[in-house]
Amino acid sequence: MKRLFVILPAVAAVLCACAAPRFEVGSLNPISDISAPAPQSSYEMYSWHNGLDWAYSLFETATKVSSFADITRRDDTVIGTDYFIDRLMRLPRGAKVYWNLKRIKGFTLPEQKIIDKLLAAARRGGITVEVIPWPA
16 A cells, blocks of 8 residues: 555656656747737828828837928838829738828828728728827
């Protein structure tokens, strides 16, 4: 009977050790192994009519801009709605876009059919666009 009390715990320990997953030292990274959602990217988007066509600018929210000139003279300004949709679709899925976020004179929204076209494209790309309407 004494042998049984000695053998049973030993057998249990061996079975547990065999069933436990084996990892090499340094193979576990507690930070990268956590399945956390990726941080959401946010962007500002501005639109204006340049006299011939609609123009758009899109950049990360943290960018420091404060005037019409700061935004309209950027290198990443896109002329034409279809070209801008191509640019919009390069954003990561889950991105959040604020359209005409700041109340800066000169920016305006295009007609509703263009707004609808842009919003539909964004939805297809998994991008959320919040339109912030206000009189120009």
